[in-house]
Amino acid sequence: xxxxxxxxxxxxxxxxxxxxxxxxxxxxxxxxxxxxxxxxxxxxxxxxxxxxxxxxxxxxxxxxxxxxxxxxxxxxxxxxxxxxxxxxxxxxxxxxxxxxxxxxxxxxxxxxxxxxxxxxxxxxxxxxxxxxxxxxxxxxxxxxxxxxxxxxxxxxxxxxxxxxxxxxxxxxxxxxxxxxxxxxxxxxxxxxxxxxxxxxxxxxxxxxxxxxxxxxxxxxxxxxxxxxxxxxxxxxxxxxxxxxxxxxxxxxxxxxxxxxxxx
Ligand SMILES: NC(=O)c1ccc[n+]([C@@H]2O[C@H](COP(=O)([O-])OP(=O)(O)OC[C@H]3O[C@@H](n4cnc5c(N)ncnc54)[C@H](O)[C@@H]3O)[C@@H](O)[C@H]2O)c1
Numbered sequence: 001x002x003x004x005x006x007x008x009x010x011x012x013x014x015x016x017x018x019x020x021x022x023x024x025x026x027x028x029x030x031x032x033x034x035x036x037x038x039x040x041x042x043x044x045x046x047x048x049x050x051x052x053x054x055x056x057x058x059x060x061x062x063x064x065x066x067x068x069x070x071x072x073x074x075x076x077x078x079x080x081x082x083x084x085x086x087x088x089x090x091x092x093x094x095x096x097x098x099x100x101x102x103x104x105x106x107x108x109x110x111x112x113x114x115x116x117x118x119x120x121x122x123x124x125x126x127x128x129x130x131x132x133x134x135x136x137x138x139x140x141x142x143x144x145x146x147x148x149x150x151x152x153x154x155x156x157x158x159x160x161x162x163x164x165x166x167x168x169x170x171x172x173x174x175x176x177x178x179x180x181x182x183x184x185x186x187x188x189x190x191x192x193x194x195x196x197x198x199x200x201x202x203x204x205x206x207x208x209x210x211x212x213x214x215x216x217x218x219x220x221x222x223x224x225x226x227x228x229x230x231x232x233x234x235x236x237x238x239x240x241x242x243x244x245x246x247x248x249x250x251x252x253x254x255x256x257x258x259x260x261x262x263x
Contacts, residue, residue, distance in 0.1 A: 018243045019072040020045030023096035025089065027077055027137055028106030030057025032205030033155060036231035037103050037238045038062075042070030044239050047096035051077040051088050052106065071096070079106045079133030089140035092239055100150045102141040102241045104134050107155060109207055112166030112215065123169040130173035138195075142188055149192025151242050154181050156197040158257050164219070174199075178253055185251030196241050201257030224259030233241045 024041045027033035030052035042048045042065040050065070050072055052058040058074035067070035073095075076087045093099040110126035111118075134154050141152055160165050160174035178197055185195040201223060202208055202216050208228070220228065234256050240246055241254070255261055 008029060017044035018245065019101065019239065021097065022046045022100040022242075023049075023092060023098055024101035024103070024242070025049045025051060025092040025099055025141070026103045026105060027051045027079060027088075027133075028087075028104070028155070029061055029074075030054040030157055032207055033200065033203060033234050033238075034107075035061045035107035035232050036235040039065055039068075039070075039107060040073065040232070040235040040239045041101060041103075041242060042072055043068070044243070046101060046242075047071035049073055049075055049088070049092040049095065051075045053078050064158045071097055071107075075090070079104075079136055080128045082136045082139075085133075085136040088142055089137070093144040096191075097140065098150075099144045100148060102137065102145075103155075103238060103242075104137045104151065104152070105155045106133055107142075109211065110169050110211070114145075114166065115167075115168040118168055126169035127131050127173050130170065131176040131180075134177050138180060142184060142191075142193060144186070145193050146191040150194075151246075152181075152184070152193065152195045153241050154195075154197040155179070155239055156199040156253060156256045158201050158255060160199055160253070161255070161261055179245065181253065182251050185243050188256055189250055194246070195240075196246075196251070197253045198234065198237060198241070199255045199257065200229060200234050200254050201255070201260045203234055205231055219260070222260060224256070224262065227258065229256060229258060 019092045024046040026038040029038040029050035050062045056074040062074040071253040153179040156177045157174040160172040
């Protein structure tokens, strides 16, 4: 474990926690930030639908949550398919007294390539998951929340704020996520819906471990805290944003980057 990494806190479920009784949907919940976020929301009392293209992984996370005394079930979802998204969101909205929290964490890296060598099909694939996927999700989540109010938290990235070699499609998609977040926050504030994004730096998840060796070395060398983030450090922030403790936040993006973007 890198220096100064905080110990992960216990995952004991608190049915009296600050998210008690709230229905939550975590898309991309089978792995990484989504999986840890789902566990954290459940530990704070939310009833969580864990949805992912990887149905087996989503089932495993839901099972872990229930084994800890939390409330969860899993669903298969493909964020590139609007019908699949509509089905899962409407199911989540019918459970646990409505949909109050949505976390849109599904994402892919795509192949790393200089822009001029990036095949249009690869650009398309990344945009379909990382940008259209968030659009399809919000298009269903917003109307599902208009009666009760709620919070939508989209996963963006520091790649939306700074240039990284090889990440043209990924960065373009994440900038788009910031735009969707800001726009929806203005449009739906009157319905009691807050819309936010989180821009992590390098987080220790399967997405990062799948990168070629050394791919994040330059970036990490410029992180003042001198280490990657643990998924739990992003999940803790997601739980805060989802809670009434963040009641005056909407439309904003929040970097969780160990100081990388500090100027
Ligand atoms: N890990 C990082 O360093 C980092 C940094 C900045 C932003 N992010 C963003 O955070 C989010 C989560 O990343 P992670 O590191 O936890 O990645 P991860 O690879 O661990 O998890 C991503 C999940 O998305 C799912 N997914 C992929 N395509 C899907 C689809 N079409 N439909 C439904 N689910 C699909 C995968 O099955 C996987 O479970 C992503 O949006 C990512 O871009 C990650």
